Amino acid sequence: MVVVLTLISLIAAGILGAVYTVTAEPIQQAKTAKQQAAIQQVLTTFNRLETDTVNNLPVHRAYQDDNFAGAAVEASSNGFGGEIKIMVGFDPQGNIIDYAVLQQAETPGLGTKIVDWFKTDKNNQSIKGKNPGKNNLTVSKDGGEVDAITAATISSRAFLEALQSAYQAYAGNDEATNATTGATSLQPDTTAVDSLNIQLTDSINAIIE
Amino acid sequence: MKSLKIILNGLIKENPTFVLLLGMCPTLGTTSSAINGMSMGLATTFVLICSNIVISLIKNLVPDKVRIPCYVVVIAAFVSVLQMCMEAYVPAIYETLGLFIPLIVVNCIVLGRAEAFAAKNNAWYSALDGIGIGLGFTFALTLLGAMRELLGTGKVFSLTLFPENYGALVFVLAPGAFIALGYLIAIVNKMRKA
């Protein structure tokens, strides 16, 4: 009696193992394909990508030949229905090119509008072309310059929060790049430049916060 | 002749949602739009057909006392296969349905059909029963999904029928699921009596 049950369980486990080995690669591919598509969407032309981690967030730096062409940053925050994960593209000046929502569980018909609300050019909805370092990108209720989604302020706040952390990761990253390029081409004293840059980054972050 | 009767039985006479009132969790949880409802219905149909076939094939090998655990193992195996295949080939739908895919295991329809039909009939008829019940379930979910999507957002299968502003958003939200299903069952009851 128990033998039959064990046997059936073992056969089932074996079949699942087989299916797992077959599907493991396509699952991985589907995940990277989604990430790649999001990067393509939020950045303009580039032909080389370098990925590293800043503040625990993945930053994909894009280069057109050897010129820095901007970066796509993944960030997340706690929304109304669960985690909101976004990918934001910044140009070399730190202006937002575009964004993509990778994952969300907001209320259908309300919070789910984050997917395209902040790129629709209407009133003060759009964040495209704005710079989180210069513009106050919070909802107008909190004194910012962005219109929140009607009846979904929490989702809007969460989205903009994720956007801020993406920018912080990008900004830290931007300074670091300048430091290395500056060091090799102009300045012999790298440590001085580095410490200056760290101070700069800190003060910028302080202003943002 | 009997084959056709089995399929029609699942679709109309013993429709799992409207008549037997089984599998209510996915019925309410995944029907915020017609396409979501249909995907969930088809996913369940796949599991129903496969588990029905296998269970009717092994029914004589399994001792009566461990019958139910064995059926559950078979069903869970097919659900996991479905889960992995969906994650690999239709990741978008996999993400929308989320938790409700592994929960097909505890959908009373699947175990109910295994016990009530597959354990007593041959593989061919069991497969047909799986198709019939599965399609009946899919039909019900698609109908409910379409109704909620239309009343809530003015669209059906993303085809706009009237502007979104005139929709009653509550139908897309949780309470709307209960209310829409309540009225749908009332209408079906009325039609069945007439």
Place this chain on the structure above:
Amino acid sequence: MGYLLIIIGAVFVNNIVLSQFLGICPFLGVSKKVDTALGMSAAVTFVLTLATIITYLLQKYVLEAFNIAYLQTLLFILVIAALVQLVEIILKKVSPSLYQALGVFLPLITTNCCILGVAILVANGTYKLPDGMEANLLTGVVYAIATAIGFALALVLFAGLREQLRFANVPKALEGTPIALLTAGLLAMAFMGFSGVV
């Protein structure tokens, strides 16, 4: 403070039955009387808490340790089924009076999707936590207990409504399940008032 937020969130804001749609079958099936609703709730709370702890440990020390996460659904449902059987046997021996009260509900619990649902959510760490809290065994257990309380609250409230409903003059076409579903819809609407609290 964080734990309080988890509890309020799971009981009121994201009520397992009325906003997550898990455990609808017992919600509609055993809600005709307040007494039975209470019995079912107690049984669910008991099994849900135990099942969450066991499946969480299995996930961490078996499935993830041996890299066989794809067996999750299969293993969890077997564990839950076995656990329900075990609870039934132990209860029968240790506390016959409690068994009398809960016994009839126990077999129904295996196919109650809120048990497997919550077990998977906690094991995968995908349930909603307040900002800055990490998913671990303690938060998982708190979440599971709070979810069970939410289930009990919804079930008992609904049973109370249905007891009153027997004296109501309901249109013929809506008698039975349809009016029960409409009532549940109104209850869900009331719970929507909690949204945004946490």
